Amino acid sequence: MKLIKRFKQVRTGVVRPVEGSRIVDRLGQLVTLTEWQDQLTISAVYEAPYQTWYQTPAGFIAMGDVVLFPDIQLRLALATIQTVQVTQPRGFTGIRITGKLGRHHQLNDRLAVVARVETIDGRYYETPDGELLRGADVYVIGHKMTFTFMPQHPANIQIVTPSGATVRDDCGNEVGHLSTATIVPVLAEVTDLFGVHYYQLEAQQYVAKTDTVALTGTQGWPRTQTATYRCLNAENINQNFWGMPNGCEPAALLEGLHLKGLVSELDYQGFIDQVPVAADYNPYHGFGGAPDDNVKGRFEAIFPDALVKWGRRYGKVRNVSGATISQLLGCLKRRNPVVTYVTVGFETPEMNVYHFGKALSNNHAVLLDGISGDLVHVSDPIDGAYWLPLFKFAMAYNARHWAVEIL
Structure with missing residues (x-):
């Protein structure tokens, strides 16, 4: 040690x-x-x-x-009761002033606080019943948000959602609204303290990525596409926010199960703790390694047959591998999201040879949950929820035609 x-x-x-x-x-x-x-x-x-x-x-x-137990140096009562929201993916346990443990709080839980407590370890907040919450584990609603900048971003985006998109400042206040089909320039792509993706516009203004499609130039998509708009609005689980660089298939599956109202008692960590790991590390037989680690010689993924077998523990799922794009969109018309095997960033598929056979080295899985004309909506465990051109989705999906429908 x-x-x-x-x-x-x-x-x-x-x-x-x-x-x-x-x-x-x-x-x-x-x-x-x-x-x-x-x-x-x-x-x-x-x-x-x-x-x-x-x-x-x-x-x-x-x-x-x-x-x-925090070594308290100063306690300051707040002029008004404030609300904090838990930002830790796995939650945390508070501690009471008496020295006993408090409750366990889950990601996104909201709690009232009445005092700010300064300790040698940093700031805490005190709840009305005397529980101390570490400041680094919560976000004070209405305060300035801390964002993490992503390495790349498009020059322009277009609003796809028929009702438009809300523009917020860095304190979460609504400061504007963009109508559907509006094209705006982008300064950066960011994630907030909860792992949610946004695009930063001018003057510290932000719009949710899920309402937009990235453009390669200034030419947008026709407004008439909203006539075919259908989006199931699945949640987005950010696998990197949870510390799971290889957990895309479990994340996409859980997004779909939650959308169907299933296993609501399980968060991503609780769900991924139950993933069946293949004894031979073959992704056709189970998960091929560790979702939270990269191990040389292993292929950290779980392929459709094994994913379906696991998913049936929790609800109705079926392997629809071989489905055409049209058939996938038919699933959406039945209000069934689909785990689709694509590539990271929808880049060109790259094949490699592994101990179990050939596979895409840039393997990835997303949840397909929306359609609007020539655009589809996905909940991507790496890049957030967003719209993208159907042809771009098809290029990655058609490399294998692997898909799992959640009924």
């Missing part, structure tokens, strides 16, 4: 898992067991391969199993 940080003053931590945790020695051998809400004295932080540890007088406990 490598020492990362030694606290100037010992800290108090509370055991978070309901099932308790383990304290081990430097070799990883069990020293003792702890119970839920046990209080521990923490003196330092150590790092080992794949794990970070807190040092206690008895030994070492996994950092993720402990919530540190």
